[in-house]
Amino acid sequence: MTNIQLTSTINEDNTLTLALQDIPMPQPSADEVVIRIEAAPLNPSDLGVLFSAANISTATQSGSKQNPVITADVPNKFMPALKNRIGKTMPVGNEGAGTVVAAGSSPAAQALMGKTVAVIGGGTYRQYHCANIQSCLILKEGTTAKEGASSFVNPLTALAMVETMRAEGHKAIIHAAAASNLGQMLNRICIADGVDLINIVRKPEQETLLRDMGAKYVVNSSSNTFIADLTAAAIDTGATIAFDPIGGGQLTSDILNCMEAAAARNAGEYSVYGTDTFKQVYIYGALNRGPITLNRNFGFAWGINGFLLFNALGKLGSETVATMRKRVADEITTTFASHYTHEVSFTEALTLHSIESYSQQATGKKYLITPHK
Amino acid sequence: MTNIQLTSTINEDNTLTLALQDIPMPQPSADEVVIRIEAAPLNPSDLGVLFSAANISTATQSGSKQNPVITADVPNKFMPALKNRIGKTMPVGNEGAGTVVAAGSSPAAQALMGKTVAVIGGGTYRQYHCANIQSCLILKEGTTAKEGASSFVNPLTALAMVETMRAEGHKAIIHAAAASNLGQMLNRICIADGVDLINIVRKPEQETLLRDMGAKYVVNSSSNTFIADLTAAAIDTGATIAFDPIGGGQLTSDILNCMEAAAARNAGEYSVYGTDTFKQVYIYGALNRGPITLNRNFGFAWGINGFLLFNALGKLGSETVATMRKRVADEITTTFASHYTHEVSFTEALTLHSIESYSQQATGKKYLITPHK
Numbered sequence: 183m184t185n186i187q188l189t190s191t192i193n194e195d196n197t198l199t200l201a202l203q204d205i206p207m208p209q210p211s212a213d214e215v216v217i218r219i220e221a222a223p224l225n226p227s228d229l230g231v232l233f234s235a236a237n238i239s240t241a242t243q244s245g246s247k248q249n250p251v252i253t254a255d256v257p258n259k260f261m262p263a264l265k266n267r268i269g270k271t272m273p274v275g276n277e278g279a280g281t282v283v284a285a286g287s288s289p290a291a292q293a294l295m296g297k298t299v300a301v302i303g304g305g306t307y308r309q310y311h312c313a314n315i316q317s318c319l320i321l322k323e324g325t326t327a328k329e330g331a332s333s334f335v336n337p338l339t340a341l342a343m344v345e346t347m348r349a350e351g352h353k354a355i356i357h358a359a360a361a362s363n364l365g366q367m368l369n370r371i372c373i374a375d376g377v378d379l380i381n382i383v384r385k386p387e388q389e390t391l392l393r394d395m396g397a398k399y400v401v402n403s404s405s406n407t408f409i410a411d412l413t414a415a416a417i418d419t420g421a422t423i424a425f426d427p428i429g430g431g432q433l434t435s436d437i438l439n440c441m442e443a444a445a446a447r448n449a450g451e452y453s454v455y456g457t458d459t460f461k462q463v464y465i466y467g468a469l470n471r472g473p474i475t476l477n478r479n480f481g482f483a484w485g486i487n488g489f490l491l492f493n494a495l496g497k498l499g500s501e502t503v504a505t506m507r508k509r510v511a512d513e514i515t516t517t518f519a520s521h522y523t524h525e526v527s528f529t530e531a532l533t534l535h536s537i538e539s540y541s542q543q544a545t546g547k548k549y550l551i552t553p554h555k
Numbered sequence: 556m557t558n559i560q561l562t563s564t565i566n567e568d569n570t571l572t573l574a575l576q577d578i579p580m581p582q583p584s585a586d587e588v589v590i591r592i593e594a595a596p597l598n599p600s601d602l603g604v605l606f607s608a609a610n611i612s613t614a615t616q617s618g619s620k621q622n623p624v625i626t627a628d629v630p631n632k633f634m635p636a637l638k639n640r641i642g643k644t645m646p647v648g649n650e651g652a653g654t655v656v657a658a659g660s661s662p663a664a665q666a667l668m669g670k671t672v673a674v675i676g677g678g679t680y681r682q683y684h685c686a687n688i689q690s691c692l693i694l695k696e697g698t699t700a701k702e703g704a705s706s707f708v709n710p711l712t713a714l715a716m717v718e719t720m721r722a723e724g725h726k727a728i729i730h731a732a733a734a735s736n737l738g739q740m741l742n743r744i745c746i747a748d749g750v751d752l753i754n755i756v757r758k759p760e761q762e763t764l765l766r767d768m769g770a771k772y773v774v775n776s777s778s779n780t781f782i783a784d785l786t787a788a789a790i791d792t793g794a795t796i797a798f799d800p801i802g803g804g805q806l807t808s809d810i811l812n813c814m815e816a817a818a819a820r821n822a823g824e825y826s827v828y829g830t831d832t833f834k835q836v837y838i839y840g841a842l843n844r845g846p847i848t849l850n851r852n853f854g855f856a857w858g859i860n861g862f863l864l865f866n867a868l869g870k871l872g873s874e875t876v877a878t879m880r881k882r883v884a885d886e887i888t889t890t891f892a893s894h895y896t897h898e899v900s901f902t903e904a905l906t907l908h909s910i911e912s913y914s915q916q917a918t919g920k921k922y923l924i925t926p927h928k
Contacts, residue, residue: 230827263816263852266825429851443636452639454603455863468851476847478802479636482839482863488855490828 183207186553187308188528189271190232192256192264198236200252201245202528203271208312210286215294215315220327222278222306223520224531224540224549225335226427226467231274234267235260238541243534250532273305275551279321279330283310290315298325300333307528309553319511331550332363332520335491337510338503339466340367340518342494343425344377345502350462354378356416356424356437359469360400361388361545363520364427369397370517378419380412382433388545403433409440416444424463425489430470434463434486435477442480456481464489469543522548527555556580559926560681561901562644563605565629565637571609573625574618575901576644581685583659588667588688593700595651595679596893597904597913597922598708599800599840604647607640608633611914616907623905646678648924652694652703656683663688671698673706673887680901682926692884704923705736705893708864710883711876712839713740713891715867716798717750718875723835727751729789729797729810732842733773734761734918736893737800742770743890751792753785755806761918776806782813789817797836798862803843807836807859808850815853829854837862842916895921900928 185207191199210216236254245251256264279300285291299318305311321330347355357368360381372379373396380399381392389400399419401411415421422445424437438461445459461480466489476486495503510518523546526536531551540549558580564572583589609627618624629637652673658664672691678684694703720728730741733754745752746769753772754765762773772792774784788794795818797810811834818832834853839862849859868876883891896919899909904924913922 227827234827263819264825266819266822270825272825435846446636446639449639452637452643452645454600454607466855471851473808474849474851476849478841478844478847482861483866485858485860487858490855493856 185308185310186528187273187305188275188531188551190234190274191271192234192268194268196256196258196261198234198254198256200232200532202249202532205308207310210284210291210312212286212288213291213315214286214312215282215291215299215318216284217278217280217299217301217311217313217318218283219278219301219306219309219311219553220280221331222275222551222553223332223335223522224551225276225332226469226543227335228274228276228307229541229543230468231272233541234264238537241534241537243532248529250529252532252534252537273308275306275308276304277302277332277334278306278311279327279333280311281327282318288315294318294320297321298327298330300330302334307551307553319507321514322511325514328550328552329515329519333510333514333518336364336367336520337514337518338495338506339491340364340371341506341509342491342498343368343464344371344375345498345506346464346494347377347423349498350423352421352423352462354380354419354421356380356382356412356421356441358382358403358424358426358428358433358437359545361385361391362427363548366392366395367518369395373397374517378421380415380419380421382412403436409436412436412440413443416440417447420444422459422461426463426465427467428469429465429467429474430472432475432477434465434474437463438480438484438486439477442484453481456483458483460484462487466490520548522550524549525552525555526550528553530555558681558683559901560646560678561648561904561924563607563647564644565607565641567641569629569631569634571607571627571629573605573905575622575905578681580683583657583664583685585659585661586664586688587659587685588655588664588672588691589657590651590653590672590674590684590686590691591656592651592674592679592682592684592926593653594704595648595924595926596705596708596895597924598649598705599842599916600708601647601649601680602914602916603841604645606914607637611910614907614910616905621902623902625905625907625910646681648679648681649677650675650705650707651679651684651924652700652706653684654700655691661688667691667693670694671700671703673703675707680924680926692880694887695884698887701923701925702888702892706883706887706891709737709740709893710887710891711868711879712864713737713744714879714882715864715871716741716837717744717748718871718879719837719867720750720796722871723796725794725796725835727753727792727794729753729755729785729794729814731755731776731797731799731801731806731810732918734758734764735800736921739765739768740891742768746770747890751794753788753792753794755785776809782809785809785813786816789813790820793817795832795834799836799838800840801842802838802840802847803845805848805850807838807847810836811853811857811859812850815857826854829856831856833857835860839863893921895923897922898925898928899923901926903928
């Protein structure tokens with residue numbers, strides 16, 4: 183029985199190598215289980231590990247059809263920042279789902295035998311993955327591994343956004359790149375929970391998609407009236423917290439300025455320091471790796487922070503997180519349903535054609551890896 | 556007896572007017588006192604109220620020598636953001652010091668009669684200022700009003716930086732524009748308290764100034780080795796919090812990247828999300844009003860926030876603030892001593908020559924207003 187995994191390596195000669203590797207079948211310790219991974223999504227966060235700082239347009243394919251190897255150049259300027267991973271063969275894949283085929287000696291581990299579970303944690307792009315039972319989520323009877331493959335990253339991130347909004351005392355949310363799988367989930371959660379959500383998209387068809395899903399506030403950042411539209415929606419909802427996966431460019435700045443303009447509209451006295459209304463933007467991705475430009479017309483009551491799921495869950499606390507996980511398992515085929523446009527095996531994932539496609543991180547295009555296909 | 560005050564007005568015709576105005580002598584209520592203001596500093600925060608968004612290079616002088624009027628253009632694009640102050644004659648001046656010449660009926664107010672006090676709160680650029688006793692700080696016997704004129708804004712801001720560092724669990728500070736009056740205070744506090752401080756300056760003479768004052772870490776942002784120097788100092792001190800009054804440009808970004816590089820040096824495993832070390836920059840001014848450019852090589856564990864003294868004091872709590880105020884009164888001629896290069900009367904402050912000079916906000920140039928001169 184093989185145990186193939188997909189790996190990414192930065193080499194000393196300024197290249198990146200993607201390859202398959204046969205690794206030993208894992209032996210679970212007392213609180214661990216071995217999961218036959220049947221499906222694992224390619225999330226933007228996985229692409230970060232997979233491609234790192236490599237220039238994908240230079241990618242070439244070698245090796246055999248059964249054992250493809252992809253090589254791409256890494257610009258020299260990025261090498262110093264990558265020194266901790268040079269020469270290390272890194273497993274990839276932050277989540278996935280499959281069947282528990284072996285379990286450690288503890289009763290809790292034994293209880294998972296034969297179950298279909300979702301799992302979070304590094305290295306799910308392999309055929310058999312060993313994980314602590316705390317990293318597993320038991321899927322409901324009848325839920326397939328494909329349905330449950332994206333049970334953690336997007337669902338918990340979307341829920342963490344709403345919980346962070348509540349914990350920090352805001353009452354409505356602005357979300358950028360809102361037509362993504364994550365954005366659609368957030369839209370469904372907000373509708374279910376009665377939270378106002380302002381969806382920022384770039385294209386008319388994304389506006390339509392979200393409106394058809396019941397979104398009340400959708401604004402198009404490509405429109406000439408974007409700033410006015412976003413300000414009007416901020417006035418209407420009182421949104422003072424935003425989540426932005428893009429980063430590069432002016433969107434974060436635009437969001438803060440629109441929130442401040444909305445707050446100033448209701449502010450009494452003028453202050454040179456801006457309004458007292460605290461405005462927060464969390465940047466949770468780097469879809470645009472270019473510089474973030476802040477045009478500061480938003481006073482002094484503001485914060486911009488990096489947002490990382492694990493840190494956010496740590497802040498929210500274990501009780502809240504347990505409730506969030508249960509909700510995901512209960513609603514994985516509805517609220518938290520993911521939609522994939524492509525299903526690929528390991529060898530299909532390592533073709534230039536596939537890589538060119540999924541490296542674009544285009545909204546509406548999403549890959550699922552099936553390691554046993 | 557006159558009570559002249561200096562005022563700033565944004566007019567509907569896109570102009571700013573600075574003028575003197577004779578106002579009634581105030582009547583203190585029970586917990587208030589009337590202070591004959593003998594000295595009040597021109598802080599950068601005052602310039603924000605004074606000049607607002609006006610283009611100072613267009614300033615012209617009219618009126619008489621006794622009653623000068625300064626007029627300057629306000630670019631049309633800024634007018635919408637200023638709508639809450641259009642047509643309002645605004646008093647200026649955030650702090651000052653003088654003698655209590657009248658007091659309300661409460662024993663606490665009566666106890667201040669004849670004392671030299673420092674005062675915080677809007678409108679100190681007037682001859683007689685009425686303030687709540689909570690806004691007053693009794694200066695020690697022998698301290699003059701000129702010595703005590705800057706008892707709040709700079710001293711409490713510098714102390715608030717150190718207390719914020721402690722409250723948020725950091726162990727060393729990076730400070731930009733560090734040769735300022737505020738920076739010199741912060742340097743003295745950090746030396747006294749044994750806190751490592753990395754001073755960022757722009758000029759060799761500022762390096763010398765701070766080193767002569769005992770500063771251990773001084774780095775010059777104009778130097779070719781700035782990034783390496785700042786990173787080395789961050790490694791040496793473990794500084795993960797910074798205070799930046801500049802804002803515009805790349806300095807905030809440089810600081811975060813250097814802190815991250817320092818943290819990565821000691822990080823074990825590589826992570827695509829950067830290190831776990833949380834890095835914070837507080838922006839407490841707008842010496843450069845241009846765009847802030849963030850070149851994001853600092854992972855996801857970071858925050859950038861506006862920093863405003865009153866909000867910071869609110870977070871620190873009243874007990875800490877009371878201790879801070881006492882320290883200021885005790886050490887106003889040593890740790891918290893301010894240095895002024897110019898002393899001007901109201902009419903002298905409203906000449907084109909003076910305005911051209913103090914509007915530059917140049918480090919090492921500081922004005923003190925003496926309303927009774």
